Amino acid sequence: MDYDAIAEYIKRNNIRRILVQAPDGLKPLYLCIHRVLSGRAELYYSSSPTYGACDLALNEARRLRAEVILHIGHTEYPFLHIKPEIPVLYIPAYYRWTPSKKLMDDLADHLKSLNAQNIGLVASIQHTHSLEQLAEELEKRGFNPIIGSKPYRVADRGQIIGCDYTSAIAIEDFVDVFLVLAGGKFHAIGLALSMSEKKVLGLDPYTGKIWDAQGEARRILAKRYYIVTSLANKGFSSVGVVIGLKPGQYRPRIVHIIEEYAKKKSICVYKIVSEELTEDRLIAIDNALALDIYVVTSCPRLALDDLEGFYKPVLTPAEYVMLFTKDYTYRYPW
Numbered sequence: 001m002d003y004d005a006i007a008e009y010i011k012r013n014n015i016r017r018i019l020v021q022a023p024d025g026l027k028p029l030y031l032c033i034h035r036v037l038s039g040r041a042e043l044y045y046s047s048s049p050t051y052g053a054c055d056l057a058l059n060e061a062r063r064l065r066a067e068v069i070l071h072i073g074h075t076e077y078p079f080l081h082i083k084p085e086i087p088v089l090y091i092p093a094y095y096r097w098t099p100s101k102k103l104m105d106d107l108a109d110h111l112k113s114l115n116a117q118n119i120g121l122v123a124s125i126q127h128t129h130s131l132e133q134l135a136e137e138l139e140k141r142g143f144n145p146i147i148g149s150k151p152y153r154v155a156d157r158g159q160i161i162g163c164d165y166t167s168a169i170a171i172e173d174f175v176d177v178f179l180v181l182a183g184g185k186f187h188a189i190g191l192a193l194s195m196s197e198k199k200v201l202g203l204d205p206y207t208g209k210i211w212d213a214q215g216e217a218r219r220i221l222a223k224r225y226y227i228v229t230s231l232a233n234k235g236f237s238s239v240g241v242v243i244g245l246k247p248g249q250y251r252p253r254i255v256h257i258i259e260e261y262a263k264k265k266s267i268c269v270y271k272i273v274s275e276e277l278t279e280d281r282l283i284a285i286d287n288a289l290a291l292d293i294y295v296v297t298s299c300p301r302l303a304l305d306d307l308e309g310f311y312k313p314v315l316t317p318a319e320y321v322m323l324f325t326k327d328y329t330y331r332y333p334w
């Protein structure tokens with residue numbers, strides 16, 4: 001983490017009160033921040049979760065009258081609809097990683113078995129700094145690695161986020177296989193869902209596991225198509241549109257599109273506002289309103305991950321639109 005950049009920002013802007021915010025997995029960095037910054041400004045640490053740069057603790061900062069939010073672990077979100085009135089300093093946290101010879105040899109064998117020569121490399125923000133080294137190692141083994149493009153103004157080269165894969169899409173035509181360097185499955189599955197044909201492999205730097213994200217995405221798609229086609233056959237007469245209030249998750253234009261489609265078929269729409277949508281919250285709403293389906297307009301992953309087992313259909317906006325257009329091309333994100 002670039003502690004100097006933080007210290008320099010505080011000094012230059014004469015900052016006296018800071019709200020520090022980090023995803024749960026990076027909250028241990030609060031200890032380091034405290035060691036470096038205490039005495040320079042009054043520090044407050046957010047206990048709330050944050051799942052992406054879309055999710056800024058603006059209400060907390062407002063209440064505390066913080067002069068800046070120090071948002072750890074993400075780069076600036078490209079689709080903010082609510083412009084933060086409090087400055088946000090985004091400080092990514094990078095994981096130091098050196099792939100072992102054995103891991104690189106296994107990876108080379110795996111790629112050869114797929115007959116892949118041109119390898120598209122992308123990563124979650126914690127691992128973008130390792131892409132150059134990964135590319136060098138692949139080159140040494142006779143492959144042609146291509147690091148993803150720089151997706152938007154402030155992001156890193158090759159960076160993907162759960163709802164933006166433009167850095168990969170920009171190089172799609174030149175690669176045989178994508179390799180996603182990220183912990184867990186979230187990012188690689190997202191990329192596989194947004195690509196119809198390209199093979200996508202995940203490489204988890206924490207476990208050293210190489211895995212087939214395209215295969216997992218196909219299983220998810222099979223479930224999603226089952227939900228959508230069952231609904232298309234059965235029909236529905238009411239929909240709950242979940243509107244996210246996190247700064248990057250408020251998407252009024254999508255809400256409007258959903259309402260317009262519903263109007264054409266005289267479907268009853270309830271607009272449900274949610275700061276943080278969990279299964280419990282949706283159960284509470286469903287107990288009260290008993291609607292036929294729900295469409296989540298906040299984070300496109302909620303319907304696919306957290307709420308995929310909900311006892312009523314919970315759709316992404318793109319899945320909902322399929323029900324009206326009967327164009328069954330899967331579109332992710334959205």
Ligand code: SF4
Nearest residue numbers: 051052054162163299
């Ligand atoms: S995938 Fe969801 S949590 Fe992640 S940046 Fe996008 S909206 Fe935010």
